[in-house]
Each structure stands twice: as C-alpha cells, then as structure tokens.
Amino acid sequence: MKKMSLTFSFLVISINCFSQMLLHNDNDISHPLVVYSTMSNNPTPAVNSPKVYNIYFHILTEEGGSSNVGEAQVMDAVKNLNVAYNQFYIFFKYRGFDNIYSNEHINIRTPGNTISPLLPTQDDLHSFSLQNNHQVDNAINIFVVHNFLQIDNGIETVLPGYVSYILNPNVGHNMPNIFIPEAFFTTGVLVHEMGHIFGARHTNENGVGLTPINSSVCERVTRDPDNINSYSGFNADSAGDGNVDTYASPFEYEDADVDENGVYIGHQRDCSGFNGYDSNGNNLPYLPGVLYVTYPVPIKNFMNVNRIEDIQFQGEFTFNQGERFRNYVEDPINSQLALFATTVESLYEPFETTNIGGNAIISVEDLGNGYATVCRNLLEKHRFQKGFDYIFPENDGDPDLINVNINNIPVDINHSLDYPIIINQIDPTQIGTVTVVCTRGVICTEEEFVSGTDLITDFIGSYNFTIEQWDKLKVNDPNLYDYLQAHKYHIIKKVTETGVLYEVVVYKE
Ligand SMILES: [Zn+2]
Incomplete structure (x- = not known):
C-alpha cells in the first residue's frame, strides 16, 4: 500500500506540472472504433425512435472503508449521461450501483504502464469483477476507481477514462466496460467514453501532438468542399472525427491560448500551409495556412481530447456527431448494442422501490376451508432516476413530486394505485398520453380464521338480536352452515390470525 500512496503523490505533482498532458495515450491503447467516413445516411435525430441502454456502476472501495462516491455522485453521472444524449434520443436506464471492496484493485494501470507493473490492469479488474459477481450481464458496466495510471511521454500520469470491450462469458460476447477515476466521474469524461461506445x-483524432503538421490526416480549417487541393484543401469529412461541424483543432496550445470560457484565442494556423512536392520530391514553398480561430475550436466538445485543463469546459455535442450516433445505433452491423439495450417503458419504472409500511387491506375472500385470502396494498416508496423532467398528472399534492426535474430524484409515496407518468425528454408533445403503470406491491396471503361471531336477528337493523362467540374449532367447522338457526339473519364476522375481519350476511331458510 505504501507504494500506491507514493504513486499517487507523484500523480498529483505531474498534473500540476505538465499542462500539455494527453488525456488519452492512443499509442498505448486504442479504442474500438467504427465510424462512417461519409455522411451518406443522415437521419434527423429528433424523429428517431428512442433507444435505451442499461448502465450499472461499480465503486472500488477500500476494504472496511467507505467511498467518496455514493448514490449522489452516481445519480449525477446518470443525469450527465442522459442530458448529453437525450437530444439524440439515446437514453440511459440506471440499474444500480455496488461497491467492490478490494484494496488490490482500487488503483489500476494501462497494460503499457511499466512504471507501476504491480498494479492490476483494467483487464485484471474485469476478471476480478466477473469472479466476484460484479458484472451485470445486460448493462454497460462502469467501474469507478481511485486512479488509473498510464505512461505518457515516459511519465506516469492519470488516464481520465477508458472504454474497452472485454469478454463476458455469461453473455458469450464482448461487452463494453468503462473505467474512470473518481476525480473525473462526474465530469464530461464519462460522456466522452460513452461516446466511443x-x-x-x-x-482531433490523429491530431493533437500526434500528427506531423504536413500530414494528410491533419484536419484543415477550411469548410469549403469546393477547395479540393489535396494538400491544403477541404478534408473535414475524413480527417479528425470526419464531422464537418466539429472544427479543426490546433496542434498544441497553452493556457494563454484559451479564455475563461474555453474558447481558443491563439494565433496558430492549420496544416494547409503544406503545398506538396516539386518534381524532385522537395517541399514546395509553404503557404501561410489558415488561422484555427476562423471557426470555433471544439475545446468544449465532449470528444475533444487534449489537456486535463480542458475537461472543465466539456459540455457539447454537435449535430453531425448526433447524426453519427444515430447512424451507429440504427446500423444492423452494430447489433452488439442490443446486448445492453432495454425498453422505453423501463424509463418510467422506479429504480428503487422500498416497503415503508402501511397495511391497507384491499380484499378478504373466505376460501371455505378455514382460511381466507387476504390482499394488502403495502405502502411503498418509489424513486425515479435523475436526468429527466417528470410529470405526474395525477399528483395529489405529494411534496416529493412537486418541481421534479433533471436535478431531483422524484419520490412517490402518496399514490395508492397505478398512475400515469410523463417524461418530457421522451415525449414532451404527448403529455397525458404516455401512461406506464407503476404498481405498488399488492400482496395476497392465506390466513387461517381463528375466531368469529354470529349476530342472529329476525331482520337487519333490529335491536333484538343475540350474539354467538365462535372459537377456532367452530369458525372452521366445514358444517357450520348446518348449525345456523333457520329463518334468521346471520351477520357473521370471522377474524384471521392477523386480526383481519371477514364479514358476510346470510339468511338461512
Ligand atoms: Zn477517447
């Protein structure tokens, strides 16, 4: 453990000292990416059917200790994901979280990290989680570790997040696991990693710090598709992320090049200055290149990968990125997404239902064999995940259901029957018609009758009556009816073992 704490100190120092640190070391590990290079199939995100995916969180926690990450942080992460993706009709259904108590796996490293070879890798954590039942088979599993250490330019630094597809034998398929240090858990990094899935x-794919400035894969600033010079012309549909509306990024930049809103204000020019070769294979004279500031540099884009300092600005997807998400989820070739998909209806279901008492009896039925079927409507508390604006049209003034919005966890305890719920993000134009039932637990049990009374009278309401007390033997006598006085009304009350009353009126001829 001592070694780990030393590693952590080093890590903190390195964050402060190296401003040009890469968030991802793409030489060390690579993302499983499938991206269209053309925009041939562009659905309009808003008209597509909702897609819903299960997410489950695992919080690495010191043995016998507690974690800084609890339900509040998990719920914020659920909210962050939904807020970022709901505009593209992609939704995340929260399926819960657990703690993985393991000192050994609190900190992990990338396989290429040879500075801390004793730390487990994300693959080791994955295996450990499988062995110890910490993988949910039909969900995207998100592991929140204390630290995730990579090597970048020979220096051990934090890797803010990573997604990898690892075989889950229970499913018989590779499943996406996200690994994220707790310091970045409620930042845009989780949204970023989900973007890869x-x-x-x-x-800036192939961009920042990795690509020679004269490389053909360097994205150029121009957005003019008629500018077809192969060295300096339009390549925005194939370079970088291939999205024309995520503009080109500079090679490298400093704090001074970024204002307090995360807007790039530097003076660098793009790689269009390279002008090709002459007949001897020598570089032709360089052109000036185009200023990156001609278009907004996508520093605040969720999929920007540059400096740790830029994470604070993350918060945007572009329309073309959304189109690609939709292309990706609609394409049958990506059928693996179905392994962790769920229904739209599931979003209307509470993520947690707890019995908080109450004992309202709905019905009592005499089974005629000495027993009764007693059905109770137990009082339960339903909680709904953050990240949506809910409307409960039949809200009867429950204070927990007033002003429910993406930042609250709505709690319902007042409703006693099924009730409609509307989620604006799924269908705000159909208010009042989206009705998904949330039922409290109606629980029926068989209970034995233990006593009873028979009020005997000539007519109902008469003050002239007699009462007969029945013990357990009498009340359960199968021939009870035969013993009743003839030509009389009988108001029979039977009491079960839990005190539930069954009442019936009979007239015996
Ligand atoms: Zn990435």
Missing part, C-alpha cells in the same frame, strides 16, 4: 471518434 456509440461510435464517436475524437474531434
């Missing part, structure tokens, strides 16, 4: 590339 839905086919997104970095806006």
Whole structure:
C-alpha cells in the first residue's frame, strides 16, 4: 500500500506540472472504433425512435472503508449521461450501483504502464469483477476507481477514462466496460467514453501532438468542399472525427491560448500551409495556412481530447456527431448494442422501490376451508432516476413530486394505485398520453380464521338480536352452515390470525 500512496503523490505533482498532458495515450491503447467516413445516411435525430441502454456502476472501495462516491455522485453521472444524449434520443436506464471492496484493485494501470507493473490492469479488474459477481450481464458496466495510471511521454500520469470491450462469458460476447477515476466521474469524461461506445471518434483524432503538421490526416480549417487541393484543401469529412461541424483543432496550445470560457484565442494556423512536392520530391514553398480561430475550436466538445485543463469546459455535442450516433445505433452491423439495450417503458419504472409500511387491506375472500385470502396494498416508496423532467398528472399534492426535474430524484409515496407518468425528454408533445403503470406491491396471503361471531336477528337493523362467540374449532367447522338457526339473519364476522375481519350476511331458510 505504501507504494500506491507514493504513486499517487507523484500523480498529483505531474498534473500540476505538465499542462500539455494527453488525456488519452492512443499509442498505448486504442479504442474500438467504427465510424462512417461519409455522411451518406443522415437521419434527423429528433424523429428517431428512442433507444435505451442499461448502465450499472461499480465503486472500488477500500476494504472496511467507505467511498467518496455514493448514490449522489452516481445519480449525477446518470443525469450527465442522459442530458448529453437525450437530444439524440439515446437514453440511459440506471440499474444500480455496488461497491467492490478490494484494496488490490482500487488503483489500476494501462497494460503499457511499466512504471507501476504491480498494479492490476483494467483487464485484471474485469476478471476480478466477473469472479466476484460484479458484472451485470445486460448493462454497460462502469467501474469507478481511485486512479488509473498510464505512461505518457515516459511519465506516469492519470488516464481520465477508458472504454474497452472485454469478454463476458455469461453473455458469450464482448461487452463494453468503462473505467474512470473518481476525480473525473462526474465530469464530461464519462460522456466522452460513452461516446466511443456509440461510435464517436475524437474531434482531433490523429491530431493533437500526434500528427506531423504536413500530414494528410491533419484536419484543415477550411469548410469549403469546393477547395479540393489535396494538400491544403477541404478534408473535414475524413480527417479528425470526419464531422464537418466539429472544427479543426490546433496542434498544441497553452493556457494563454484559451479564455475563461474555453474558447481558443491563439494565433496558430492549420496544416494547409503544406503545398506538396516539386518534381524532385522537395517541399514546395509553404503557404501561410489558415488561422484555427476562423471557426470555433471544439475545446468544449465532449470528444475533444487534449489537456486535463480542458475537461472543465466539456459540455457539447454537435449535430453531425448526433447524426453519427444515430447512424451507429440504427446500423444492423452494430447489433452488439442490443446486448445492453432495454425498453422505453423501463424509463418510467422506479429504480428503487422500498416497503415503508402501511397495511391497507384491499380484499378478504373466505376460501371455505378455514382460511381466507387476504390482499394488502403495502405502502411503498418509489424513486425515479435523475436526468429527466417528470410529470405526474395525477399528483395529489405529494411534496416529493412537486418541481421534479433533471436535478431531483422524484419520490412517490402518496399514490395508492397505478398512475400515469410523463417524461418530457421522451415525449414532451404527448403529455397525458404516455401512461406506464407503476404498481405498488399488492400482496395476497392465506390466513387461517381463528375466531368469529354470529349476530342472529329476525331482520337487519333490529335491536333484538343475540350474539354467538365462535372459537377456532367452530369458525372452521366445514358444517357450520348446518348449525345456523333457520329463518334468521346471520351477520357473521370471522377474524384471521392477523386480526383481519371477514364479514358476510346470510339468511338461512
Ligand atoms: Zn477517447
């Protein structure tokens, strides 16, 4: 453990000292990416059917200790994911979280990290989680670790997030696991990693710090598709992430090049200055290149990968990115997404239902064999995940259901029957018609009758009556009816073992 704490100290220092740190070391590990290079199939995101995916969280926790990450942080992460993706009709259904108590797996490393070879890798954590029942088979599993250490330019630094597809033998298929250090858990990094699962590339893919400035894969600033010079012309549909509306990013930049809103204000020019070769194979004279600031540099884009300092600005997807998400989820070739997909209806279901008492009896039925079927409507509390604006049209003034919005966890305890719920993000135009039932637990049990009374009278309402007390033997006598006085009304009350009353009126001829 001592070694780990030393590693952590080093890590903190390195964050402060190296401003040009890469968030991802793409030489060390690579993302499984499938991206269209053309925009041939562009659905309009808003008209597509909702797609819903299960997410489950695992919080690495010190043995016998507690974690800084609890339900509040998990719920914020659920909200962040939904807020980022709902505009493309992609939704996330929260399926819960657990703690993985393991000192050994709290900190992990990338396989290429040879500075801390004793730390487990994300693959080791994956195996450990499988062996110890910490993988949910039909969900995207998100592991929140204390630290995730990579090597970048020979220096051990934090890897803010990573997604990898690892075989889950229970499913018989590779499933996406996200690994994220707790410091980045409620930042845009989780949204970023989820983007990879839905086919997104970095806006500066092959870009920052990795590509020679004269490389053909360097994305050029121009957005003019008629500018077809192969060295300096339009390549926005194939370079970077291939999205024309995520603009080109500079090679490298400093704090001074970014204002307090995360807007790039530097003076660098793009790689269009390279002008090809002469007949001897020598570089032709360089052109000036185009200023990156000609278009907004996508520093705040979720899929921007540059400096740790830029994570604070993350918060945007573009329309073309959304189109690609939709292309990706609609394409049958990506059928693996169905392994962790769920229904739209599931979003209307509470993520947690707890019995908080109450004992309202709905019905009592005499089975005629000394027993009764007693059905109770137990009082339960339903909680709904963050990330949506809910409307409960039949809300009867429950204070927990007033002002429910993406930042609250709505709690319902007042409703006693099924009730409609509307989620604006799924269908805001159909208010009042989206009705999905949330039922409290109606639980029926068989209970034995233990006593009873028979009020005997000539007519109902008469003050002239007699009462007979029945013990357990009498009340359960199968020939009870035969013993009743003839030509009389009998108001029979039977009491079960839990005190539930069954009442019936008979007239014996
Ligand atoms: Zn990435």
